[in-house]
Amino acid sequence: RKEVEQDPGPFNVPEGATVAFNCTYSNSASQSFFWYRQDCRKEPKLLMSVYSSGNEDGRFTAQLNRASQYISLLIRDSKLSDSATYLCVVNNAGYSTLTFGKGTMLLVSP
Amino acid sequence: DARVTQTPRHKVTEMGQEVTMRCQPILGHNTVFWYRQTMMQGLELLAYFRNRAPLDDSGMPKDRFSAEMPDATLATLKIQPSEPRDSAVYFCASGDYRGGKQFFGPGTRLTVL
Numbered sequence: 616r617k618e619v620e621q622d623p624g625p626f627n628v629p630e631g632a633t634v635a636f637n638c639t640y641s642n643s644a645s646q647s648f649f650w651y652r653q654d655c656r657k658e659p660k661l662l663m664s665v666y667s668s669g670n671e672d673g674r675f676t677a678q679l680n681r682a683s684q685y686i687s688l689l690i691r692d693s694k695l696s697d698s699a700t701y702l703c704v705v706n707n708a709g710y711s712t713l714t715f716g717k718g719t720m721l722l723v724s725p
Numbered sequence: 726d727a728r729v730t731q732t733p734r735h736k737v738t739e740m741g742q743e744v745t746m747r748c749q750p751i752l753g754h755n756t757v758f759w760y761r762q763t764m765m766q767g768l769e770l771l772a773y774f775r776n777r778a779p780l781d782d783s784g785m786p787k788d789r790f791s792a793e794m795p796d797a798t799l800a801t802l803k804i805q806p807s808e809p810r811d812s813a814v815y816f817c818a819s820g821d822y823r824g825g826k827q828f829f830g831p832g833t834r835l836t837v838l
Binding site for chain 1: 756758767768770773775780781816820825826827828829830831832
């Protein structure tokens with residue numbers, strides 16, 4: 616089983632739509648969770664951390680379900696500029712290292 | 726706005742040549758990571774350092790890859806000899822003592838012919 620699994624997409628949505636991405640992880644001892652965003656031919660950039668109680672940052676909402684080892688990202692009112700690959704990221708318990716999923720591609724069209 | 730810098734941004738070389746990539750982490754970050762990204766494998770951790778000491782380089786092909794951190798402001802990744810299968814984007818990232826969040830440099834896009 617892959618350590619962090621994501622649907623590669625692409626997810627094609629119109630501007631203004633709501634879209635959700637999911638991710639599962641295999642290491643039950645993981646403590647920290649993140650969503651990173653990567654634009655084409657650019658470096659990954661931290662989008663947001665994911666907390667057990669769920670957290671929101673503007674149009675973005677992240678949820679964590681530890682029992683199911685499942686993380687989600689919801690984007691409301693999609694913008695053209697949201698087009699990117701979204702990487703689900705999990706820390707390796709006891710270490711400073713992170714394991715990255717291969718990403719889910721989002722394409723927002725006019 | 727502090728950021729990680731990497732040089733060169735692009736490198737095209739021939740098989741068998743030595744390649745050296747450099748990274749300047751964010752000032753104050755004590756953990757530095759080297760990753761390789763390909764379409765097939767995604768982001769793979771090659772090696773990482775804390776306080777300049779190598780902690781794990783199990784992701785690196787030892788026979789041809791080496792990573793060093795000669796001082797707190799410079800990390801290097803060297804490939805000798807390079808092979809076509811090394812073609813990828815190599816990212817450096819840095820983080821602070823708490824672990825977790827990592828900040829990436831712009832990457833070195835390597836093509837080995």
